[in-house]
Structure formats: structure tokens, C-alpha cells
Amino acid sequence: MKNIKFYIPILIAAFVMTSTRCSEDLLDIENPNTPTVESFWKTEQDAEMGLNAAYNMFYKPSTWTRWIYFRYDLTSDEGHSTSPWGELADWTRFKYSNYNFWDGNNWHWRDFYKAIFRTNQVLTYVPAIPFDEARRDRILAQARFIRALYYFQIALLWEDAPIVLEISKPDDQPEQRTEAEIWAQVEEDLNWAKDRLPEKWDDPNMGRATKGAAKALLARAYAQQKKYPEAKAELDWLVVGDGKQYYGLIDNYRENFTHNFENNIESVFEIQFSDRNKGNDSDNLSASMGFQRTQFFAPGGIGWQDGKARAWLIDEYKKEKTKDGKNDSRLLTNIFYKQAYKDFPDAANNDTLVYNRQWNNVDWGNETFIKKYSTYYYRDREDYHAPNNFRFIRYADVLLLYAEMLNETNQTADAYQYVNMVRERPSTNLPRLEDAYPEIGTDYNLFKKRLQMERSLELCFEAVRWMDLKRWDLLTTQAGIDELRTRDIDFNNFTVGRNHRLPIPQVEVDNNEHLDQNNPY
Structure with missing residues (x-):
């Protein structure tokens, strides 16, 4: 339920009117x-x-x-x-x-x-x-x-x-x-x-x-x-x-x-x-006062499909299994893709379908669409008036940023617990970070690099990635751009010192x- 709406503003204007004919x-x-x-x-x-x-x-x-x-x-x-x-x-x-x-x-x-x-x-x-x-x-x-x-x-x-x-x-x-x-x-x-x-x-x-x-x-x-x-x-x-x-x-x-x-x-x-x-x-x-992003990101025939997900995210989600041997359910929440029904065979409520439709092989092929914030769970197409609130700052973001700040202040060992809170959320159910990646230990660089991926898997398509890439100097160094090019060919057009x-x-x-x-x- 929406408890407060910030309605249309009072327009403040001062008008001075003069005339030689009227009083x-x-x-x-x-x-x-x-x-x-x-x-x-x-x-x-x-x-x-x-x-x-x-x-x-x-x-x-x-x-x-x-x-x-x-x-x-x-x-x-x-x-x-x-x-x-x-x-x-x-x-x-x-x-x-x-x-x-x-x-x-x-x-x-x-x-x-x-x-x-x-x-x-x-x-x-x-x-x-x-x-x-x-x-x-x-x-x-x-x-x-x-x-x-x-x-x-x-x-x-x-x-x-x-x-x-x-x-x-x-x-x-x-x-x-x-x-x-x-x-x-x-x-x-x-x-x-x-x-x-x-x-x-x-x-x-x-x-x-x-x-x-x-x-x-x-x-x-x-x-x-x-x-x-x-x-x-x-x-x-x-x-x-x-x-x-x-x-x-x-x-x-x-x-x-x-x-x-x-x-x-x-x-x-x-x-x-x-x-x-x-x-x-x-x-x-x-x-x-509706959320219009969903109309632009939904698959063709449902929305305008102007925005899509990069497929490397699917591969990253599938690199780890949950504690009970399944795929990370955040993948099912965040991305529409053709093979979802195979990766999540026991998904409830037809969640592997696309707005209650089977995958459209002709029009969608092997595309990967952004699912997060879409309204597939209760209607069959998008419009310009989605009611979903946009979570500008989530507590999961706070916890992961806190872990990052601990790592940056030489407290890497203390940072693990806050990453684990996110990984061990009941619906995510991933093993602890130190169990999944024991080689990291308290190495500052290894922890930082893994945390960058943890943030993407948790926070993708929440309007924080550009901020993150910039903070990590991935947009301001040639080494950073070279890394991003391995995941996104658009960065072949990126000029260091200009496009940041x-x-x-x-x-x-x-x-x-x-x-x-x-x-x-």
C-alpha cells in the first residue's frame, strides 16, 4: 500500500501587469x-x-x-x-x-x-x-x-x-x-x-x-x-x-x-x-506516478525491449550452487532467458514463463531480458504505470558497502559476516563466502574482486552499477576497461579519460x- 504520494507541485510565479487603457x-x-x-x-x-x-x-x-x-x-x-x-x-x-x-x-x-x-x-x-x-x-x-x-x-x-x-x-x-x-x-x-x-x-x-x-x-x-x-x-x-x-x-x-x-x-x-x-x-x-522502466525493458510484444541483460550474468549465477544443490534463485528473479525452465524445474507459480507465455523462439531467440521490477507476476503485459516502488537504497546494499569499507580499512576478516548475511538469505541460501572461496583469506585484492561480483549478483539492474564501476576505477583505467570489454562489447567504444x-x-x-x-x- 502506498502511504504517501508526493503530488503535483504548486507552481510559484509572479506576474506584473500594466496597461494604459485600464485601471x-x-x-x-x-x-x-x-x-x-x-x-x-x-x-x-x-x-x-x-x-x-x-x-x-x-x-x-x-x-x-x-x-x-x-x-x-x-x-x-x-x-x-x-x-x-x-x-x-x-x-x-x-x-x-x-x-x-x-x-x-x-x-x-x-x-x-x-x-x-x-x-x-x-x-x-x-x-x-x-x-x-x-x-x-x-x-x-x-x-x-x-x-x-x-x-x-x-x-x-x-x-x-x-x-x-x-x-x-x-x-x-x-x-x-x-x-x-x-x-x-x-x-x-x-x-x-x-x-x-x-x-x-x-x-x-x-x-x-x-x-x-x-x-x-x-x-x-x-x-x-x-x-x-x-x-x-x-x-x-x-x-x-x-x-x-x-x-x-x-x-x-x-x-x-x-x-x-x-x-x-x-x-x-x-x-x-x-x-x-x-x-x-x-x-x-x-x-x-507510475514506474515506466518496465515498459521499456520488457520483451517485444509485452514492452518495447529497449533494454536487455548481458548474458555473462547468467553464467556467473550458475557458477555456484546453493546449500541444497540448486541454482541461485536470484537469477530467476532478475533475468528472463530461454533456458530458465531447465535451470529451475521446480519453480512455483509458473515463474519460468514470461508473463504467462512460453518462450517466443521466433521473436526472442536467445535474448536475455531484464526481469527485475517487471510486473509479470500479476499481469500479461507492461504499460507506463507500473506500481512497483523503486528501492533506491536497500539494506543488502548497505551491508555489502559496509563489507567493502571494512576491507578498505584493513579489516577484511571482519567483512565476511556482512557478505554472508546477504548470501545466506533464506531464498538465496548460498554457502558462506569463506567456504565457497577459501583461497581469498584476508587478501585485500582477492576479497575486493570477489565483492565486486557479489554486488552485481545481488544488486544488478538497481541503478548502482555505474557508481560502483567508477568507484572501483574500472572506468578510469585502461586495465579496468579491458576487463569490462570481456563482459560487454560496447566498451570497445569507450575512450579512457573521456567516457567516464x-x-x-x-x-x-x-x-x-x-x-x-x-x-x-
Whole structure:
């Protein structure tokens, strides 16, 4: 059940009207349906509505509704695109001929800064509204969390970009800042927010940012900068500290990606999707709040099949058997493939079928489709309104990142237990890591390399792989690219020193004299 929905924002606009023919009094009439800055931002309810406008940016095709997964999942070695829309497919193959490609670049940039604009409105106007200080701080902390979340994406995708902390105007030309400065802003916002956010919300407010979400996102930011002790310190609260009481792993891995068991103990931060409204993508009360990725990743005849899984993942899953001698059930959850019925002969509820269909040999051949988050378990085709919440940060991710930080801080022996918690989940049921790979021991490099694969097998197609590859220097070294090429032929197009970040939309560079195109684009 969706407990909170961040509905369409109040649009704040100021209009000045003059006329030589009419009395100013006749024109000076407020439209109650179009509040102005002067008439809005007066009450606690206004503050909440302004904050909801910032949350609402999650429901845009450029953010977590649709296109972001083409960048984070399909451009990584886990996925690829065979879209008949050539420019879209090329954008996942590191072929950037048009820096103004809307769906792969400009819309991300525009809407990330649009979300930041909305948080800046909250942070500017809400402090002057008289109401309970603790409630006001919770609103401001959520705004800071959301702003940090978007600056995180900007640092990850473009690296050098403007930092805008005030309410922007159409003619502003903000200065370009360095990646390090953007990370510093992420840290500042999350450090301010983390102790002002509640550890847990009541049911009507489920889905809002919490202290644990802020700490987990801050840990991600520290880890990306290789500030490993700082990242570990933030994760301590969730894994071994007071926050541990709120989190855990659910028994059935599969249910993390359906709409049946949302906001469970494994959820650290979850974007709340719904099929309640089946409108378009605009800013109005009937706009869609559905998860659209499933429509683009489903097999042909069911969806658009623009995004597909790389087959090497199937081989990796099958390298190990469970404690009772079976294949890893995460494979069945995450990928549609032709031989699934052979690999999982005792699968329940026709789970080896594809939306209750036998494999279409003519149209699908030996393709491998992304199954995670699809709605095959209750309907026979996809649309633009899937109700599944997107688990932005799962506790399994936290545990594996914590193990990584322990390894990075010379505590490899202590890291095993947190990997094993994920491997020994009842539905996964794999042997302990030290039993399966005794040769690793406490060797830093061997543990790190195995952990990289553990993260992919647990977290594939959850929009974290690009972040991981970048943190591990696999996108910034020739050795890293050579490794990725063995799994994904698209990396034959990758140029070291160039494709680890996106070009800034050229229209932004052309219109802002303080903005330089990312070198060597």
C-alpha cells in the first residue's frame, strides 16, 4: 500500500501587469489557482506543499521513472540497448554525436536542476514561516536530503557543474564548480540533515527521507571519494549502531521488487510509485506516478525491449550452487532467458514463463531480458504505470558497502559476516563466502574482486552499477576497461579519460559564458 504520494507541485510565479487603457485596480486581481510568491509560503501547509513539489521530481521520465536506468544500468556492463531508436541505443554505447540528445543528457541536466530549484525554494522561504521549530527542521532536512541526492547524480554523471544554492532566475549564468566542490556540498547538506531527520516515520508519511537514508547516501558519497573511514562511520549506525533495529533482510529476495511488500525492513530509501493516476508526464493533478522502466525493458510484444541483460550474468549465477544443490534463485528473479525452465524445474507459480507465455523462439531467440521490477507476476503485459516502488537504497546494499569499507580499512576478516548475511538469505541460501572461496583469506585484492561480483549478483539492474564501476576505477583505467570489454562489447567504444563522464549539454555551454564543455568533448 502506498502511504504517501508526493503530488503535483504548486507552481510559484509572479506576474506584473500594466496597461494604459485600464485601471490598475481592475487588473490587480489574484487568481486563487495560481498563487504567487507573495501569497504563498505563509503556513506550515505551504511548507509541506513546497517540499512535496521537490519529492514530485522523482516522477519525471528523466529521473527515476524512466531514462536514468539507461545510463546507470544499460551503459554499465550489466545491460545494453538494442533499441530501434538509434540515438538512444548509441547513447548507451558511448557514441555521443549529439551532446544535446534530450532523452540521454539534456533532460537529466534540466530536471536535476529543476529539482534543486524546488529544494532551494523550500530552504529559502520556509525558515521565515512561523511554526514548530522541530517540524520546520524536518522539512528543511528533507529538502537538503533531496538537494544532496540530485547533486550526487550531477557529480557522478558530469563531475564539473554549477552549484546553485539560491532561487535561480532565467537569466542567471552560474559558475562552473569542480567535482570536489560538488561532493563537498553533498556532504554539507547530508551532515546537516541526518540528525534532524526522524529515525522512522509513521505510516501516513512512509516514504519520506529518514536519518538512515541520509547516512546511507552520505556513506555512498564518501565512498565515491575514497573517504573510506568516513563512509564506514556513517554505515556503523545502520549496521552495528542504534539504527540497526530498523533494518534487516527479508526472507524472500524476489519480494523486494514487487508492489506487494513495499517499505519493508530492507528498504532504506524507496521511491513511491503508483498506478493510481494514468495520465501523462506533465505537472498536473492527473499526471502519472507510475514506474515506466518496465515498459521499456520488457520483451517485444509485452514492452518495447529497449533494454536487455548481458548474458555473462547468467553464467556467473550458475557458477555456484546453493546449500541444497540448486541454482541461485536470484537469477530467476532478475533475468528472463530461454533456458530458465531447465535451470529451475521446480519453480512455483509458473515463474519460468514470461508473463504467462512460453518462450517466443521466433521473436526472442536467445535474448536475455531484464526481469527485475517487471510486473509479470500479476499481469500479461507492461504499460507506463507500473506500481512497483523503486528501492533506491536497500539494506543488502548497505551491508555489502559496509563489507567493502571494512576491507578498505584493513579489516577484511571482519567483512565476511556482512557478505554472508546477504548470501545466506533464506531464498538465496548460498554457502558462506569463506567456504565457497577459501583461497581469498584476508587478501585485500582477492576479497575486493570477489565483492565486486557479489554486488552485481545481488544488486544488478538497481541503478548502482555505474557508481560502483567508477568507484572501483574500472572506468578510469585502461586495465579496468579491458576487463569490462570481456563482459560487454560496447566498451570497445569507450575512450579512457573521456567516457567516464558525460558531455555537458551543449545548449547549456552555449548559453552560459561561465560554463566550459567537459574536456576532451
